[in-house]
Amino acid sequence: xxxxxxGMKKKTEKAAAHNASRRGMSLEEDLNIANLHYFNTDKAVIxxxxxxxxxxxxxxxxRNKAKITEAYxxxxxxxxxxxxxxxxxxxxxxxxxxxxxxxxLSLIHKHQLNHLFKVEQQGAISFVIIRFSSYNETYLIxxxxxxxxxxxxxxxxxxxKWIKDRGYLCEYQYHIPCDYLKIVxxxxxxxxxxxx
Amino acid sequence: xxxxxxGMKKKTEKAAAHNASRRGMSLEEDLNIANLHYFNTDKAVIxxxxxxxxxxxxxxxxRNKAKITEAYxxxxxxxxxxxxxxxxxxxxxxxxxxxxxxxxLSLIHKHQLNHLFKVEQQGAISFVIIRFSSYNETYLIxxxxxxxxxxxxxxxxxxxKWIKDRGYLCEYQYHIPCDYLKIVxxxxxxxxxxxx
Numbered sequence: 001x002x003x004x005x006x007g008m009k010k011k012t013e014k015a016a017a018h019n020a021s022r023r024g025m026s027l028e029e030d031l032n033i034a035n036l037h038y039f040n041t042d043k044a045v046i047x048x049x050x051x052x053x054x055x056x057x058x059x060x061x062x063r064n065k066a067k068i069t070e071a072y073x074x075x076x077x078x079x080x081x082x083x084x085x086x087x088x089x090x091x092x093x094x095x096x097x098x099x100x101x102x103x104x105l106s107l108i109h110k111h112q113l114n115h116l117f118k119v120e121q122q123g124a125i126s127f128v129i130i131r132f133s134s135y136n137e138t139y140l141i142x143x144x145x146x147x148x149x150x151x152x153x154x155x156x157x158x159x160x161k162w163i164k165d166r167g168y169l170c171e172y173q174y175h176i177p178c179d180y181l182k183i184v185x186x187x188x189x190x191x192x193x194x195x196x
Numbered sequence: 197x198x199x200x201x202x203g204m205k206k207k208t209e210k211a212a213a214h215n216a217s218r219r220g221m222s223l224e225e226d227l228n229i230a231n232l233h234y235f236n237t238d239k240a241v242i243x244x245x246x247x248x249x250x251x252x253x254x255x256x257x258x259r260n261k262a263k264i265t266e267a268y269x270x271x272x273x274x275x276x277x278x279x280x281x282x283x284x285x286x287x288x289x290x291x292x293x294x295x296x297x298x299x300x301l302s303l304i305h306k307h308q309l310n311h312l313f314k315v316e317q318q319g320a321i322s323f324v325i326i327r328f329s330s331y332n333e334t335y336l337i338x339x340x341x342x343x344x345x346x347x348x349x350x351x352x353x354x355x356x357k358w359i360k361d362r363g364y365l366c367e368y369q370y371h372i373p374c375d376y377l378k379i380v381x382x383x384x385x386x387x388x389x390x391x392x
Contacts, residue, residue, distance in 0.1 A: 039314070042314075042317065044318065045311070045314045045315050045318055047273070047274050049245050049246060050245060050246040050247065050248040050249065050270075050272075051246065051249070051251070052246040053246065053247070053249050053251075053264065053267070055247070055249070065268055065269070066268070066269055067266065067267075067268060068249065068264065068266070068267040068268065068269070069265060069266065070263065070264070070265065071249070071263075071264040071267055072261055072262070072263060072264065073261070073262055073264070074246075077243070078243050082278060082279075083278075083285075083315075084285040084287070084315050084318040084319065084320050085318065086318065086319065087284075087285070087318065087319030087320075088283075088285070089279075089280040089283070089284070089285040091280070115241070118235070118238075118241045119241050119279075119280050121238065122240065122241055122280040122281065122282065122283065123280065123282065123283030124280050124283075
């Protein structure tokens, strides 16, 4: 597993390592375990997309696997995770930070936010998952709440207070270290009711 | 754009170049143009996933972008394309071949077929797009037809006859060189009727 450039991944690993109780598990690892569990139990099919890489040079040594010898990380044009749950299209971005009071919106690329808005328009259940690694607390924030909050305002960061207020705390369970699907199910039922 | 190893991409390019009328456009390029058009006209949000790459070594030259110096192509665990259209989760794999009579099923990885079956279970509209580059004909085959066809049978290839019979021909239009969403819309309406 290799993350994006600028040492982001390294920071994540360090932060996770700080938290002894979670034995160095990063949010990405937790989500991978959760998604695998959802997949194996036929609950949902949700994957992390591969890291986007621009490949410049490939060697083809005879009888051996093709070897990429020059490539660069690209900015992702979409979010990291998507898939399907009970017929609903699911789409989200996940971020882990060490900051104790703020989530800087600069951590989410503009076209990623735009992507979330676009899929929301098409009827997706979309959201952002933010982990404050200092507290080991993970929150799910639905895109619609984010849209309402950011609309016509020059907001650079989400405060922890706002996140606690509008977000949903993701429960930790042994097989599902970040059980976000439980929160998604509530949203799905809420929308079904709205359509009745 | 770089494809999977074993020179598959090279073949694709050669095959497409054969077809003078289409000025060397590959199926992947056509689908990218179609998806961009769907995105810009707010019809659908469908993306090709990045090529999965296992990164082994990254150099961090000071003040420069991180440079990947050793990496290998990985087998994809999911399909190449997914997204959302009018609330429906869309998922498909696309393949271009030069063979004039057969589509060898070995071109689709077993876990990709398994993925298509899994998302279909969750209510996705999922399919395979196959282009016969010799004829420049592109067909969409729904996963459910594929499931019925393959069930309990030892089938190694799809014949062109079967594909013509059960598949849907994708129309070529200037802005949408492979207009598969038109066929998806028919399927969406058919499913809505079924639920009435």
